[in-house]
Amino acid sequence: MNNTVRKKLIVALAGNPNCGKTSIFNNLTGSRQYVGNWPGVTVEKKEGPCIFGEYDIRVVDLPGTYSLTAYSIDETIARNFVIQERPDVVINVVDASNLERNLYLTTQMLEMEVPLVLALNMIDRAESRGFKIDIGKLSEFLGVPVVTTIGHRNQGTRELLEALVSFSSDKVSRINSGVHYGEEIEEELEKLETLIKDGDEFKDYPSRWVSLKLLEGDEEIGKIMESVCDPYSVAKKERIRGQLLMSQERITHIHGEDAETVLAEKRYGFISGIMKKAVTRPVEDRLYVSDRIDGILTNRVMGLPIFFGMIWLMFKLTFTASEPFMLGIESIQTWVGNSLGRLFTEGSITQGLVVDGIIGGVGSVLVFVPIIWILFFCMALLEDSGYMARAAYIMDEMMQKIGLHGKSFIPMVLGFGCNLPGIMATRTIETTRERIITILIVPFMSCGARLPIYTLFIGAFFGAQGGTVLFSLYLIGILASIILAKLVGKYMLPGGPSPLLLELPPYRIPNLRGALIHTWQRGKVYLKKAGTVILVGCSLVWFGSNFPWTLSYSKNYDALMKKAETEFLLGVEKLKEGTAEYSAAEDAYERGVFLLKSERASEKIEKSYIGTVGKIIEPLVKPLGFDWKAGVSLMSGFVAKEIVVGTLGTIYAVGEPGGSSDSLRKALQQDRWPDGRKIYTPLTAYTFMVFCLLYIPCVATIGVIFQETNSWQWTLFAVFYNVTFAWIVSFGIYQVGSLFGWG
Amino acid sequence: MEAKKISNAYSENDTGHPLPLTMTVPGQSVTIVSINGGRGMKMRLYSMGLTPGVRLRVLSNGAPGPFLLAVRDFKVALGYGMAQKIMVR
Numbered sequence: 023m024n025n026t027v028r029k030k031l032i033v034a035l036a037g038n039p040n041c042g043k044t045s046i047f048n049n050l051t052g053s054r055q056y057v058g059n060w061p062g063v064t065v066e067k068k069e070g071p072c073i074f075g076e077y078d079i080r081v082v083d084l085p086g087t088y089s090l091t092a093y094s095i096d097e098t099i100a101r102n103f104v105i106q107e108r109p110d111v112v113i114n115v116v117d118a119s120n121l122e123r124n125l126y127l128t129t130q131m132l133e134m135e136v137p138l139v140l141a142l143n144m145i146d147r148a149e150s151r152g153f154k155i156d157i158g159k160l161s162e163f164l165g166v167p168v169v170t171t172i173g174h175r176n177q178g179t180r181e182l183l184e185a186l187v188s189f190s191s192d193k194v195s196r197i198n199s200g201v202h203y204g205e206e207i208e209e210e211l212e213k214l215e216t217l218i219k220d221g222d223e224f225k226d227y228p229s230r231w232v233s234l235k236l237l238e239g240d241e242e243i244g245k246i247m248e249s250v251c252d253p254y255s256v257a258k259k260e261r262i263r264g265q266l267l268m269s270q271e272r273i274t275h276i277h278g279e280d281a282e283t284v285l286a287e288k289r290y291g292f293i294s295g296i297m298k299k300a301v302t303r304p305v306e307d308r309l310y311v312s313d314r315i316d317g318i319l320t321n322r323v324m325g326l327p328i329f330f331g332m333i334w335l336m337f338k339l340t341f342t343a344s345e346p347f348m349l350g351i352e353s354i355q356t357w358v359g360n361s362l363g364r365l366f367t368e369g370s371i372t373q374g375l376v377v378d379g380i381i382g383g384v385g386s387v388l389v390f391v392p393i394i395w396i397l398f399f400c401m402a403l404l405e406d407s408g409y410m411a412r413a414a415y416i417m418d419e420m421m422q423k424i425g426l427h428g429k430s431f432i433p434m435v436l437g438f439g440c441n442l443p444g445i446m447a448t449r450t451i452e453t454t455r456e457r458i459i460t461i462l463i464v465p466f467m468s469c470g471a472r473l474p475i476y477t478l479f480i481g482a483f484f485g486a487q488g489g490t491v492l493f494s495l496y497l498i499g500i501l502a503s504i505i506l507a508k509l510v511g512k513y514m515l516p517g518g519p520s521p522l523l524l525e526l527p528p529y530r531i532p533n534l535r536g537a538l539i540h541t542w543q544r545g546k547v548y549l550k551k552a553g554t555v556i557l558v559g560c561s562l563v564w565f566g567s568n569f570p571w572t573l574s575y576s577k578n579y580d581a582l583m584k585k586a587e588t589e590f591l592l593g594v595e596k597l598k599e600g601t602a603e604y605s606a607a608e609d610a611y612e613r614g615v616f617l618l619k620s621e622r623a624s625e626k627i628e629k630s631y632i633g634t635v636g637k638i639i640e641p642l643v644k645p646l647g648f649d650w651k652a653g654v655s656l657m658s659g660f661v662a663k664e665i666v667v668g669t670l671g672t673i674y675a676v677g678e679p680g681g682s683s684d685s686l687r688k689a690l691q692q693d694r695w696p697d698g699r700k701i702y703t704p705l706t707a708y709t710f711m712v713f714c715l716l717y718i719p720c721v722a723t724i725g726v727i728f729q730e731t732n733s734w735q736w737t738l739f740a741v742f743y744n745v746t747f748a749w750i751v752s753f754g755i756y757q758v759g760s761l762f763g764w765g
Numbered sequence: 766m767e768a769k770k771i772s773n774a775y776s777e778n779d780t781g782h783p784l785p786l787t788m789t790v791p792g793q794s795v796t797i798v799s800i801n802g803g804r805g806m807k808m809r810l811y812s813m814g815l816t817p818g819v820r821l822r823v824l825s826n827g828a829p830g831p832f833l834l835a836v837r838d839f840k841v842a843l844g845y846g847m848a849q850k851i852m853v854r
Contacts, residue, residue: 089812093805122837123814239804279817282804286811287818316840320825320833415842419830422844428831521844522831523809 031079031190032107033072036100036131037115038124039086040408040527042143045173045536046115047083050183057543059732060085060099066449068543074183082109088123090130092242096452104136105227111186115141118148118155118170119528121301125293128164132200135228138166139186141178145170147528152304159300165200174533201292203285206276210237210269217262221255223247236266237273238282312408312528319409320526325416332409333435336400340393341439341470347392355385371571378568383560386662387553390442390722391545397436397443398544402537408529410450418522424504425511427451427519430460434503437467438496441723442552445730446544455515461730462510462740463503465719468496471663475714478667482687483707491708499715502747552725559721563661566632567669573629579622586614623672632657646713646752647706647760649695656713662720705759709752716748783852786832787845789823795853796820802850813841815851 035050037043047055051070060067068083084103085096092098104112114131116124121142131138140161148155161168167185171178202208214233218224223246224232235243247259270281277284297303318324359377366373404410414428421428429451437444444464451457476495480488511518590611597604627633636654643653651673659666667686674689693701702710718741719727728737783798797817800807814837815821824840825833832843843851 087812089808091808091812093808120837120839123839126812126814238808279799282808283800283811283817286808286816290814290816290819322825322827411842415831415833418842418844419827422830427844521806521847522842523813523844523847524842525813526833526840526842 027076029077031077031111031187032082032109033079033186034082034084034103034107034109034112035115036084036104036112036127037086037141037143038088038117038120038127038525040411040525041086041115041117041120041124042173043083043086043115044540045176045533046113046141046143046171046179046182047081048536048539049173049176049179050079050081053539053542055539055543057547063095063099063454063732065095065099072183074187077187079183082107087127089127090134091238092240094452095454098242101134104131104134110137110190111139112136113139113141113182113186114166115143115171115173118142118145119151119153121148121153121155122290122293122297125164125296126289129201129289129292132164132166133228133231133234135231137189139182139189140164140166140168141182142168142170143173145178146172146175147530151310154302156300160296163296163300174530174536201289203288207237207273207284207288210272213265214262214269217258217265221258223255234285236262237270238285239270310528315529316412316526320412320415325412329413329416332404332413333432336397336404337439339400340397344392344396348389351385351388351392355381355388374564374568374571379561379564382564383557386560386722387549387556390440391549393440394443394446394548395541395545397439398446399537399541401432401447402540403532405450406530406532406536408527411524411526414524415522415526422519422522424507425519426456426459426507427522428524430456433460433464434467437464437469439470441465441467441469441719442548442726445723445726446548448730453520455511455517456519458515458731458736459507459510461727461736462743463506465723465727465740465744466499466503466506466716468499468715469663471720472714474664474667475659476711478670478687479690479702479707479711482690483702483704491711495711495715498712498751502716502751506743506747547729548726552722552729555725555728556722559724560661563632563658563721566635567627567630567658569631570629573626575622575625577621579618583615583618586611586618620672624674627654627669627672642749645756646749647701647703647709647756648713649693649701651693652701652710656717659714660718660721662722663714666714703764705756705764709756709759712755713748713752716744716751718744718748781854783854786823786843786848786851786853787826787828789826789853791823791825794820794822798852798854800851802847806847806850810847810851814839815841821853 033050035043035047047068047070050072055068055070058067059065065085070081072079072081082103084100087094087097087100090097090101092101103109112131114128116128128138128140142155142157142160145155157168157170167189169178169182169185171182203211211230211233214236215229218229218232227243232243236247247262273281273284279287319328359381362381363373363377366376401410404413410432413432416428417431418428421430430448432450433444433447435444436447441464444467445461448457448460448464451460476492480491484491590607594604594607597607633650633654636650636657639653640650643649643656648656651670654673655666655669658669670690671686674686674693690702690707691700695701718724724737724741727740728734731737786795789795797815797819799817800810800815802810810816815834819836821834821836823832824835827833827845829845831845832848834841834843
């Protein structure tokens, strides 16, 4: 042994979903994990380092799969990693209380001839359920080392590491075992193998595995074979193809079923053989605690209300608990902005850039972190407890109707609070198709940031019918999402919803450490990837509304303010501070300066790039009943929808939005077109709210859409689709409304 | 050798004609006879342990929604469309 040179090992973790693979991964790597995507796809890739003795181990968490076919991305990724990267050891985590099905993946791993160590996880639950597993026999029959672990209590980690280290250094001791498929099939396999070995198309693949995959009709292996085109190999390809057809026919003839069915049956046969010898099963049909809970939670009558109750609770908790943090972040942002602002000349470009541009931008990124953290913490607990699978089961029937499945419901509901976590939560949806559709429809869920806009316009134009109007807006959002889901599902991602096939794992007490690690990762990914997009977007809007920096104003505001100050000082010269007259004069002066400042801000934004663009695009929003002011506020709403209100406040020169929402309401009610017609009637106000609901996901949402789809095409599609759709719907509402004279 | 065992499952209850799983009632135990689906669907079902010859218990018949089954020591929810294609007896 050489202690000075550290040995490097690559270890992959494979296993079924719900087998506790994540907690084993957390135990091995701690919180030093890198979360990203597998190249070219949106499947999450996790890896992390593990230092053990003289070994530097790189642990790669493969997607949880039940099998290794080429029918899902997850499975393709897992098997390609095993074949192409050739990890030194694959740890196959299996749920000891659900051994029979878990070993199906193991049989396929064995066929890939990878160095395998079996982690018999959740052994405590298996024992409490009455399973007795003979580890020695299991190891002997499978031909691989077996280690018992209890992942969520971090037990067996050391033994697992010892096993894989000694296994990797002692490669001779490997007994290659696996399924024996019976004489007839083995004969056919041998014929195919001989042909495959003769040539090097498949030199990187175990030839027995390739033969099995060909018999199963595996598309990817078939493609590799078809891609061969040099003349010598073409003849060989024909021979393989001919042999394959003959073999498949012979198997079907003997067994009365197609080859893939026979192979699956043989594998399970091999497993039940092992089970009979190595496992003592509990008495059949015992009702576990888990089943009793399911009797209530998946009950056809009670299931739905309980589910909605849980979601409501999670929401309540998230938004209540995140509020103080968000306020904290905002006040820290203001404080940092003020302190740093003092370092620069008042009103200079650098001050504007640092305070409003950079710190403001960073603030709008950070302000979402508490929501994301708390919501994902709750979600992780629910997921780990086993409840999320039930939620998908309960909602499936309803969601199938709009072409999605049960798992798409949670992201949609979360979207009502904030679109960001909603889109991030789509990671639990396995199929890319449903995932993309769900990501695209979440922005139509009316999030909390849109409420200030509704409040302003409902307050100004609807009064008593406010509640109905608000409800109708949420409904329009839901209808829009259904329409989009149907359209995209039909024309862009055809194929119908993948039918539900979902394991309902036994309930268990969620693992706090795992949930915390998961939550931390979510926040990190958000800051890294979405954060950049959000910063760029905020800077763009800041630039657009602040440049050109030097403007020729219609009035000399500075001189006017100076004049007001001089007049005030002259006026109060004879008055004593603290008297009624003095404070009256002071109030009048301050009001005057405030009005001047508001007027200047209004003129500044009107003459800025964003104002200029707003005027240019006025013909585009005019058919919806909006003027350029509405256009400008909509453009700035790109940063965050609640900013629409602030911008309107600035343009109407009513100062800060918070203090004077009443004056903004009045300003909106009284604003007129050049021909004297009122700009905002209840119809225009309603159209404006609908437009705000649908028009564009905020920059943070766009950032997260990019982060989760990993594709600019889908991100841009989301933006353009939403804007177009919002325009069409608003146009319809406004024009039809005008026709009926509701304007 | 081990592989032969699977055929034993057939002999437990082979009276009657195969019916789609959707015709079963909660509490009923049945054996899968065949799966009338495409290769992709079959492979998905096989990897979840739903192979011809396996015994399963119907926990809930959710028609027209998903079914809940107990099979090989675990529970699985299965869409109605899939249940229609699984022939049992």
